[in-house]
Amino acid sequence: MKRLERMIIDEGTEGIRIDAWLSERLEGFSRTYIQKLLEDGLIKVNDKRVKVNYRLRADDSIEISVPEPERLDVRPEKIRLDVVYEDGDIIIINKEKGMVVHPAAGNHTGTLVNALMDYCGDSLSDINGIIRPGIVHRIDKDTSGVLVVAKNNNAHERLSERLKDHDIKRVYAAVVEGVIKEDSGKIDAPIGRHPVERKKMSVNTKNGRRAVTYFKVLERFRDTTYVELTLETGRTHQIRVHMSYIGYPLVGDMVYGKKKQKYGICGQMLHARVLGFIHPIKNEYMEFEARLPGYFEELLQSLRV
Incomplete structure (x- = not known):
């Protein structure tokens, strides 16, 4: 573990976010990497952990610990990419x-x-x-x-x-259990680590982070619904947790949905269909769409019969 010397904040730096201030002063350290160090507790102010949005005060003492690079053997593999x-x-x-x-x-x-x-x-x-x-x-x-x-x-x-x-457009297609009555809606419920099952996420009003998902019904079937889902935020398992939370878990989702799946689907019926953003260098808006995969279309066809 490499330890950097302490930094003392002067009066002219008060009120500036710690991640922004450090990224300007530490050569070779991106703001994203500094935020990760803060989240991991490797940057401390006055010997205490602080959040990435902490605003500096006069005479604050900052100590930074930088871990040695991980030495993992991750090798290239010839795998087909679309x-x-x-x-x-x-x-x-x-x-x-x-x-x-x-x-x-x-x-x-x-x-x-x-x-x-x-x-x-x-x-x-x-x-x-x-x-x-x-x-x-x-x-x-x-x-x-x-x-x-x-x-x-x-x-x-x-x-x-x-x-x-929240400046990237992300639209998903999904098939959920149950028939949603509303044509559209908004789910605004914080998501955090499940209090008991630590490998799962859950709606957590105490320790969760704000999470917002919009849904629109595309097609209703006898006991399922085909929906379009748009993310405002991007929390871990957000769509799966939110749809389960309102009573319409994703078909095939063995973690947040039914343990017994009657459609023979292994893994949640969820497809990231649209991705839109301003190109990071060209500064032009670009939007990309991936057609529904074959297994997804086949399920929809079987539900229409």
């Missing part, structure tokens, strides 16, 4: 269902990152370290659809800022 769009700064991938986005415990191979490392070589941002090169945002293993990958740190940082500002 590339929707690519330029010198970003790649838009239509991820297939069943693919994990980045290596983690139990999934060191066969991930999107392994495929990207083979496809892009060294042309991926390194802000998120060696196990998540280029990864700006994630979608779950059993969720299919579009996501954006950054080829360099400049593009990565700008896309990350737009995500935090």
Whole structure:
């Protein structure tokens, strides 16, 4: 563990956010990386952990501990990728269902990152370290659809800022259990770690972060509903948690939905259909759409019979 010397704040710096102030003064440290250090408790003010939006005060003492780079053996693998769009700064991938986005415990191979490392070589941002090169945002293993990958740190940082500002359009298609009566609606309920089952998320009014999902009914069936879902925020498992919370869990979702699935679907029926944002370098609005995968269309056809 490398320890940087303490920094003492003078009066002229009062009121500035700690992440913004440090990113200007620490060469080679992006604001995104500094925010991660703050969240991990590796940056302390007056020997105490602070949030990323902490505003500095005169005579504050800042201490920064930087961990040694992780030494994991993440290797390139030749895995077919459905590339929707690519330029010198970003790649838009239509991820297939069943693919994990980045290596983690139990999934060191066969991930999107392994495929990207083979496809892009060294042309991926390194802000998120060696196990998540280029990864700006994630979608779950059993969720299919579009996501954006950054080829360099400049593009990565700008896309990350737009995500935090809710300035990226993300529209999903899903099939849920039950028949929704309302044609549309808004779910505004904070999401945090489940108080008992720590591997799950839940609506958590005490420790959760604000989460907003909009839904629109596209088609109603006998005991299910085909819906369009738009994210305002992007919390872990947000759509799955929110739809379960209002009584309409996703078909196939064994974690937040029914344990017995009568349609023979393994994994939630959720597809990231539309992704729209201002290009981080060209500064032009771009929008991408991934058609519903075959298994999704087949279920819809069977429900219409």
